[in-house]
Amino acid sequence: MKLFTTIFLSFFAFSVGSQNNEVLYGFAGLPQTISLNPGAETSFKFHVSIPFLSGVSSGFGISGFQVSDFFSDNNIAFNNKISMLSLSKRDHMTFNSKIEILNGGFRLNDRTYLSIGFYNEVDMIGYVPRDMAILATDGNASHLNKSFSFSHISFKADLLGVLHAGITRKIDEKLTVGASVKIYSSSLNAQSINNYGSFTTVSGENNLYVNYFNNVNVDLETSGVTRSEDASDGAFGILADTFLSGNLGLGLDVGFTYHLSNQIEVTGSLLDVGFIHYSKNIKNYKVKGSFVFEGINLRFNEADPIDYWAELDEAFNEQLPITDNTTSYTAWRPAKIYSSLKYSFGEQRSRLCYDDTFKNYFANAMGVQVFTIFRPLSSQVALTAFYERAFAKKFHMKITYTLDDYSLYNIGAGLSAQIGPVNFYTTVGNITEYTNLENVNSISFQAGVNLIFN
């Protein structure tokens, strides 16, 4: 009960996370490593999850600023703190949280392991709309000739359920490969990406100033945000749609493990290569066009008065219309790539495998991992160095040091322990910053309980 309470308290306390699971990747042959690399090697006969507890992962990331930049008690006016930040359009906030509802697998034969599962995921990224923020806080008066770019508006948010079924196949003693098919069911989506165009104010020829809306194209696509009358009401309805009754999509994970020698291993995986077709409860908005406003040109035709404002309104709506529609759309999932090079060394031990044979392994391992996720404006890359140690056959620890967009000194730690068939694992990213949250750029947390049978 204490464990249960701890995990759930932790989940709600840290219900935010980045997508990189640098500690969990390749860690201790856990069942969850298959979800990060379908070609990961495992040594058990079958595993089953404890519903809702087999995997909880959360974390967040912020680049470009920290909470303390805004809220430090340092007698600087709040507005001044904002204006002092030098943010770029690449700075962003991410939020990711996953909870495994079901996860299980069994060994079909000596070479083949099948797995299946279902998890819910919330994934969000929002880039700093720097130019729009400047326009909203400063206005255009002190920024004549500056082009405020609408491309800075870029965000994606998704709530979805993922049903996955995979196969891991040992090709020979050196190579193991795997693949997993995913069916996505999204109940909520909102995205505004690939926007362009600008707003500029310049000194005019005919009038003092001219406002230019130049080649503007701003889209907001939503699904599930505005729900139809026949849709299930409230949070339950939204959650229910993640169970294969929402907007459906298809995805694929692939991966491999290859032993260059007895001590050196290379792994790689490509995850979430897929899409979701959104067709339910759609409400999209679009602003597209160009408009030049240089004021109202009075003609002083008293005999035939002109309705200038109506002319202006008509021209604006014609040249820069704001439209809405319910057209379905397709969005790609954020694909991810993991790769690692691992060197094992030290004391050699052996463990019982699924086929009642003993497999030798080294007590220590160290190596590097590279993680890449493809996001709307650019891909994000993280480089991790790690050290892993097996204190006993079923007691493993992993320490990581990660360089990424958020931090240059992110230290993570993970622990996996198994008592009988009950396996408990937990990993924490950026562990040294947990007592210094006001200055943290990212934190992540994962935990789970599995039943593993050899």
Next chain:
Amino acid sequence: MKKFSLYLFAIFLSSCVQNLDLDQVNDFSLEPILNVPLVYFTITPSQFFDANGANPQNSFSDVTNFSIFEGGFVRNNLVQIDFNVGAKNLFDRAITITIEFLNASDQITYQLAPILVQSGDLNYIFQEVVMISDNPRMLDTSKLKVIVELESTGNSLESNDLSEFEFKSSITAHLENK
């Protein structure tokens, strides 16, 4: 494992945020200052005559709807508005521009000081600052009336004279949203 769990839980419990004052968010305000072009026109002496070049008149006017104060955000957050004018007068006499702000019933809600542009002034600049707190009726404005008036010099105006009078204007709106 138990110890590790307790250690993790201890970290979570000890996770703290020091020296932060979250109430500062209440001090956040949007204070944009926006430059927006207003009315502009160019007139020639012929416009003071009828279509036949006869019946000279001393003044004429035009009215346009002016709905920027009807929007909730502007109406609720406008604290100051600056009226900026630039003019060039090539006429052989002074011209006075009067700008009246009218409500829906054509009653004056605010009137700018007369803008007197002397003959030959090629770089006339005028600015008037209106504080909304002192002139709340300004927010009821829905029309803008511009009156052009010639100085009476005793000499008649030539309808075929090609001299021009140019008028440009803008508003600088100071908004404050807390």
